[in-house]
Amino acid sequence: MxxxxxxxxxxxxxxxxxxxxSGKTSLLNSILSFFEGQNVGVIINEFGDLNIxxxxxxxxSGINISELNGGQxxxxxxxxxxxxxxxxxxxxxxxxxxxxxxGLAKPAPLKExxxxxxxxxxxxxxxxxxxxxxxxxxxxxxxxxxxxxxxQLTYSDRILINKIDLVDDxxxxxxxxRVNELNPHARISTTSFGRIEKSFLETVDHSxxxxxxxxxxxxxxxxxxxxxxxxxxxxxGPVSEEKLKAFLAEVASESFRIKGFLASMEGNIVKxxxxxxxxxxxxxxxxxxxxxxxxxxxxxxxxxxPDRLVSIWESTAGTKVxxxx
Amino acid sequence: MTGKERILxxxxxxxxxxxxxxxxxxxxxxxxxxxxxxEVSTDLVKLxxxxxxxNKLYRPDGQPIMFDLQIEAEILGCELxxxxxxxxxxxxxxLSETSDIPNHIPGPDEGRLPLEIEAMxxxxxxxxxxxxxxxxxCGPFTLASHLRGTNIFMDMMLDPDYxxxxxxxxxxxxxxxxxxxxxxxMDVIAAVDPLVSQISPDHFKEFMNAPFGRLFDSIRNKGxxxxxxxxxxxxxxxGPMCETKPDSISIDENVSLADAKKVTDEYGVVxxxxxxxxxxMLFGNQQDNMKATVDLIDSLDNLEGVIIAPGCDMPYDIPVxxxxxxxxxxxxxxxxxxxxxxxxxxxxxxxxxxxxYENLKKPLMExxxxxxxxxxxxxxxxxxxNDAGNHFGDKIDVVEYKYTxxxxxxxxxxxxxxxxxxxxxxxxxxxxxxxxxxxxxxxxIEAYL
Numbered sequence: 153m154x155x156x157x158x159x160x161x162x163x164x165x166x167x168x169x170x171x172x173x174s175g176k177t178s179l180l181n182s183i184l185s186f187f188e189g190q191n192v193g194v195i196i197n198e199f200g201d202l203n204i205x206x207x208x209x210x211x212x213s214g215i216n217i218s219e220l221n222g223g224q225x226x227x228x229x230x231x232x233x234x235x236x237x238x239x240x241x242x243x244x245x246x247x248x249x250x251x252x253x254x255g256l257a258k259p260a261p262l263k264e265x266x267x268x269x270x271x272x273x274x275x276x277x278x279x280x281x282x283x284x285x286x287x288x289x290x291x292x293x294x295x296x297x298x299x300x301x302x303x304q305l306t307y308s309d310r311i312l313i314n315k316i317d318l319v320d321d322x323x324x325x326x327x328x329x330r331v332n333e334l335n336p337h338a339r340i341s342t343t344s345f346g347r348i349e350k351s352f353l354e355t356v357d358h359s360x361x362x363x364x365x366x367x368x369x370x371x372x373x374x375x376x377x378x379x380x381x382x383x384x385x386x387x388x389g390p391v392s393e394e395k396l397k398a399f400l401a402e403v404a405s406e407s408f409r410i411k412g413f414l415a416s417m418e419g420n421i422v423k424x425x426x427x428x429x430x431x432x433x434x435x436x437x438x439x440x441x442x443x444x445x446x447x448x449x450x451x452x453x454x455x456x457x458p459d460r461l462v463s464i465w466e467s468t469a470g471t472k473v474x475x476x477x
Numbered sequence: 478m479t480g481k482e483r484i485l486x487x488x489x490x491x492x493x494x495x496x497x498x499x500x501x502x503x504x505x506x507x508x509x510x511x512x513x514x515x516e517v518s519t520d521l522v523k524l525x526x527x528x529x530x531x532n533k534l535y536r537p538d539g540q541p542i543m544f545d546l547q548i549e550a551e552i553l554g555c556e557l558x559x560x561x562x563x564x565x566x567x568x569x570x571x572l573s574e575t576s577d578i579p580n581h582i583p584g585p586d587e588g589r590l591p592l593e594i595e596a597m598x599x600x601x602x603x604x605x606x607x608x609x610x611x612x613x614x615c616g617p618f619t620l621a622s623h624l625r626g627t628n629i630f631m632d633m634m635l636d637p638d639y640x641x642x643x644x645x646x647x648x649x650x651x652x653x654x655x656x657x658x659x660x661x662x663m664d665v666i667a668a669v670d671p672l673v674s675q676i677s678p679d680h681f682k683e684f685m686n687a688p689f690g691r692l693f694d695s696i697r698n699k700g701x702x703x704x705x706x707x708x709x710x711x712x713x714x715x716g717p718m719c720e721t722k723p724d725s726i727s728i729d730e731n732v733s734l735a736d737a738k739k740v741t742d743e744y745g746v747v748x749x750x751x752x753x754x755x756x757x758m759l760f761g762n763q764q765d766n767m768k769a770t771v772d773l774i775d776s777l778d779n780l781e782g783v784i785i786a787p788g789c790d791m792p793y794d795i796p797v798x799x800x801x802x803x804x805x806x807x808x809x810x811x812x813x814x815x816x817x818x819x820x821x822x823x824x825x826x827x828x829x830x831x832x833x834y835e836n837l838k839k840p841l842m843e844x845x846x847x848x849x850x851x852x853x854x855x856x857x858x859x860x861x862x863n864d865a866g867n868h869f870g871d872k873i874d875v876v877e878y879k880y881t882x883x884x885x886x887x888x889x890x891x892x893x894x895x896x897x898x899x900x901x902x903x904x905x906x907x908x909x910x911x912x913x914x915x916x917x918x919x920x921x922i923e924a925y926l
Binding site: 290300450 | 562630754
């Protein structure tokens with residue numbers, strides 16, 4: 153990480169964005185591991201997310217962490233505190249300054265804040281760019297409800313799609329496509345557990361001219377897929393857990409959510425809860441005589457899955473089933 | 478018209494004599510009295526003292542009592558982190574691990590509500606005849622997210638029924654709090670909901686339309702006015718927001734006031750906003766603030782149905798003189814436009830002579846004002862100076878320089894006067910923005926005799 157020292161002794165400053173739980177901590181820990189023995193400043197903006205791995209911070213380490221009490225910055229009324237936190241590092245002898253921005257932080261004001269912070273602190277730092285961390289598991293869902301997700305990616309100079317171990321290849325492909333759509337300029341890579349190579353920071357390449365702007369007017373939230381709709385499946389009789397797994401494996405990736413209770417051939421009631429391709433089948437421990445069995449699938453509004461659902465069920469689970477739209 | 482009449486007239490769609498000014502001095506109020514953000518958020522006496530000072534110096538047409546979106550959340554189980562110069566923030570979310578919907582509706586005796594309600598009553602008595610008082614509540618979506626955490630964005634897609642139920646509950650809370658504030662005499666209830674700027678119009682219609690509609694209906698039925706305040710870039714949601722029928726909407730600097738006004742004008746909703754908080758109010762000087770305000774006003778097609786306000790809750794450290802400058806610019810736009818034109822003209826030359834401060838026969842008190850006839854703070858500064866002047870009679874000289882002439886603008890430049898109003902004695906800056914006590918000023922002058 154020697155190559156990243158700033159021009160004329162200016163401290164390199166990176167912004168780190170991404171939704172809560174996307175892996176910013178892991179990424180940060182990876183970066184810090186390459187700076188052992190050196191002085192690094194970190195400004196935390198999001199509660200409950202950043203948990204700097206204490207093992208990576210030896211006693212006399214120069215890792216200086218300041219927590220920004222302003223919490224999630226997406227309102228300009230908190231910018232002053234943000235700027236003050238950055239300026240506070242002016243006379244510290246640090247090699248690197250990383251500022252974590254919450255997943256709800258609007259990038260354009262963020263950039264303005266960085267500029268103002270520079271102006272009010274004699275430009276002691278050099279802004280190197282924004283790193284965006286994407287949670288592969290939740291991205292597609294969050295992208296539909298949270299506008300800032302896409303906006304941050306549009307402003308990012310380097311994008312890391314994290315948690316790829318938790319999703320299938322088709323999902324990764326879709327996410328790469330969507331991220332590329334949002335930001336054709338940034339270098340995108342994939343990883344798990346926030347693991348990166350030593351030269352990672354050098355690959356963050358910012359240019360004021362290249363900053364794309366997300367066309368907010370085009371952002372329609374639900375998107376082309378339309379408002380999600382629930383459909384319910386009521387099996388004619390108990391189903392084997394193995395065959396149920398096979399059914400879920402086929403349809404889960406096309407659904408936002410699958411929930412419900414089913415009678416299994418093994419004599420139990422099982423609780424099904426799938427989020428995207430994350431499948432969960434558990435024995436139901438609650439004894440509730442009024443429990444209704446059946447599955448509810450929440451699928452994209454424009455999905456054609458309902459047309460195929462009965463035949464998929466019959467060929468995998470092997471029983472009759474009733475479909476309610 | 479009094480400030481209160483002005484605000485109520487604009488909210489009723491009537492013509493006003495001047496554009497109303499609504500400074501969102503939440504924790505910033507404390508700065509005027511040397512109190513920290515935490516002190517004015519928790520101490521009734523300090524809060525009311527600060528609010529009265531805001532009323533005196535900034536001469537607001539409308540004034541909020543507190544700007545703290547965490548009051549409800551705190552009562553409902555969220556832990557707060559306090560700050561010396563910012564409102565507290567929520568750090569824990571009691572509903573993050575459960576899908577149960579609570580049923581606790583805060584009573585007026587819980588948490589910091591007694592403090593807030595009592596402050597409302599005292600301010601009502603002190604300035605309620607002339608200033609429209611705003612009671613701010615945390616909007617239901619932001620309240621729901623305080624309780625649930627940011628998982629709510631996942632919930633919106635994966636468990637929409639749950640979100641509907643949670644929002645219903647949060648709306649019940651908002652309605653109850655609004656009721657207490659109306660009973661305490663608030664003229665306008667503002668629902669502040671920053672998270673609304675994070676979602677799409679589709680999601681707004683799906684989740685927010687009914688709750689906010691219900692909230693504003695309730696406020697209207699109780700005889701008060703309402704405001705829907707969303708900070709962040711809420712451009713796409715302005716129309717949907719108007720459809721929930723608030724009397725007014727407030728936006729921040731991320732939205733173009735002129736563009737938003739085109740939408741709100743169609744709905745007959747008043748628009749408020751949106752002076753930039755950081756680049757102008759916090760880090761700009763008085764001239765920047767006057768210019769930004771004049772430019773903002775000039776960017777609009779017309780001045781009907783508009784209230785000029787900061788983009789959001791004023792940062793604690795905003796220099797007092799900046800807010801003073803904005804008040805001047807809003808209430809005396811023509812005069813201020815001239816001032817801006819003059820100081821920007823670039824060819825200002827001071828053709829007078831500065832006093833020979835080293836060799837004065839008598840102490841000289843120079844009062845630099847925007848205009849003591851119109852700018853509230855300037856009026857008070859001049860009054861205090863004249864009062865001290867009268868005390869000493871012939872023994873001292875007192876002079877006012879108003880920023881309304883090019884000569885005086887040039888004088889300020891030459892003397893390095895950075896804040897108006899300010900008092901200089903024998904060429905030395907003694908006080909700026911904040912009005913000194915009579916005794917303090919008299920003592921200072923005595924030192925020169």
